[in-house]
Amino acid sequence: MIRITIIGSGNVAQHLIKAFTKSEVVEIVEVYSRKKETLASLIEFDKIVNVFEDLKEADLYIIAVSDKSIPEVSKQLPFHNRIVVHTSGAASLDVIDSKNRKGVFYPLQTFSKNKEVDFSTIPLCLEAENTFDFRVLESVAKSISNVVFPINSDQRKALHVAAVFVNNFTNHLYQIGEEICKEHKLPFEILKPLIRETAEKIQTLEPIDAQTGPAKRHDSTTIEAHLEYLTNENQKNIYKILTQSIQNNGKKL
Amino acid sequence: MIRITIIGSGNVAQHLIKAFTKSEVVEIVEVYSRKKETLASLIEFDKIVNVFEDLKEADLYIIAVSDKSIPEVSKQLPFHNRIVVHTSGAASLDVIDSKNRKGVFYPLQTFSKNKEVDFSTIPLCLEAENTFDFRVLESVAKSISNVVFPINSDQRKALHVAAVFVNNFTNHLYQIGEEICKEHKLPFEILKPLIRETAEKIQTLEPIDAQTGPAKRHDSTTIEAHLEYLTNENQKNIYKILTQSIQNNGKKL
Numbered sequence: 001m002i003r004i005t006i007i008g009s010g011n012v013a014q015h016l017i018k019a020f021t022k023s024e025v026v027e028i029v030e031v032y033s034r035k036k037e038t039l040a041s042l043i044e045f046d047k048i049v050n051v052f053e054d055l056k057e058a059d060l061y062i063i064a065v066s067d068k069s070i071p072e073v074s075k076q077l078p079f080h081n082r083i084v085v086h087t088s089g090a091a092s093l094d095v096i097d098s099k100n101r102k103g104v105f106y107p108l109q110t111f112s113k114n115k116e117v118d119f120s121t122i123p124l125c126l127e128a129e130n131t132f133d134f135r136v137l138e139s140v141a142k143s144i145s146n147v148v149f150p151i152n153s154d155q156r157k158a159l160h161v162a163a164v165f166v167n168n169f170t171n172h173l174y175q176i177g178e179e180i181c182k183e184h185k186l187p188f189e190i191l192k193p194l195i196r197e198t199a200e201k202i203q204t205l206e207p208i209d210a211q212t213g214p215a216k217r218h219d220s221t222t223i224e225a226h227l228e229y230l231t232n233e234n235q236k237n238i239y240k241i242l243t244q245s246i247q248n249n250g251k252k253l
Numbered sequence: 254m255i256r257i258t259i260i261g262s263g264n265v266a267q268h269l270i271k272a273f274t275k276s277e278v279v280e281i282v283e284v285y286s287r288k289k290e291t292l293a294s295l296i297e298f299d300k301i302v303n304v305f306e307d308l309k310e311a312d313l314y315i316i317a318v319s320d321k322s323i324p325e326v327s328k329q330l331p332f333h334n335r336i337v338v339h340t341s342g343a344a345s346l347d348v349i350d351s352k353n354r355k356g357v358f359y360p361l362q363t364f365s366k367n368k369e370v371d372f373s374t375i376p377l378c379l380e381a382e383n384t385f386d387f388r389v390l391e392s393v394a395k396s397i398s399n400v401v402f403p404i405n406s407d408q409r410k411a412l413h414v415a416a417v418f419v420n421n422f423t424n425h426l427y428q429i430g431e432e433i434c435k436e437h438k439l440p441f442e443i444l445k446p447l448i449r450e451t452a453e454k455i456q457t458l459e460p461i462d463a464q465t466g467p468a469k470r471h472d473s474t475t476i477e478a479h480l481e482y483l484t485n486e487n488q489k490n491i492y493k494i495l496t497q498s499i500q501n502n503g504k505k506l
Contacts, residue, residue, distance in 0.1 A: 203449065
């Protein structure tokens, strides 16, 4: 068994605890949470510690806290020369205090408290300072996911930006769709099959081949009618800039 | 049996033919296609006509052609006082020639030639000029879909704009995600589980509650790092305007 300790009590930490609890290769030695109660429903209470000095020995320490807290947390760890990784897409390897062997264990997924996820399909992006440490991370990652990638720091930055586009920004477009529905007394339900199919389509088609709509068709009558119909200036701006981007795209082909 | 005729041979027409072929309530009398061969794999060849004057009597004629062709096609129909509907989200009821009883049969979904769809989950948005005609449309719609809504012309316009945001624009964000991956020699595959989960999440959570990321957290360090990292001016602009929109949103709460 590979013995791991998870530090943090937020969304990512909680989903990792749930996933590793089911693993037959990995054993959770302990979890660190400032408030022990936060994790009480997920793991035996005597495995929860709230004092760094109490942390026992483990093969791997996974820091799953907010980006800005990683340096401070990693400094407070009362040991050295062990494998310590963070789970951030945006933070560099070097935010981890160099008294330990640094690494990254970045699950490329969106986590919410009230939404279960199937960890086996979540890409885990791994980085380590040497081959031995990488193999440890890889064994741990493969025990919960079928999709494991070695990703260097520059690639991870690119992935994180890409994830902002396909997740954060996409979700915001869903919200605008909901706003338009509400304004016109339409249930948001009516858009959900379209939202689902839009995401499903690119599982097999290239996004550029899946593109449809008035911008792609250069249908200026419909585009102008839409812009006239929208009363919210912010929605209008977003409509214009994305329509233009789709059309410029076409030109590049 | 309700007897229907489909006019057109594009994506929507083809998906409708496939769906109605399975229906036990609706019988396809004929389909009209300028080139008979286009539909030869979907329906018996002797049911395909390419001359409007040859069209037989039916209870309902569904015009599934491009928006700009609807007026011309509806004018050429060699009969009057029958139910004639179009399938467009953007076109008004009145683009149909008034010699017939006008209606709309708008499937709110994205159709591609090489991607099968499950029609039973596709919202069908119906409009007619009187109750009798509406009931006919409703029976036809319910024979292929479990999600049927009466939608007036103003609501349909709103839906069509909303669909552009959640489908066309979202797909374009996927494409930007793919471009960023390619630039950094990453497989687009790695983003697909995130894309799928982003769409799944809002099936149960409100989009505003599903929102995560640096914009939502007002994490200006990450936002600035991302803007510095992006070299494409178009991607930068989209990043800025959507980040701002997410942040202004927060203020309105």
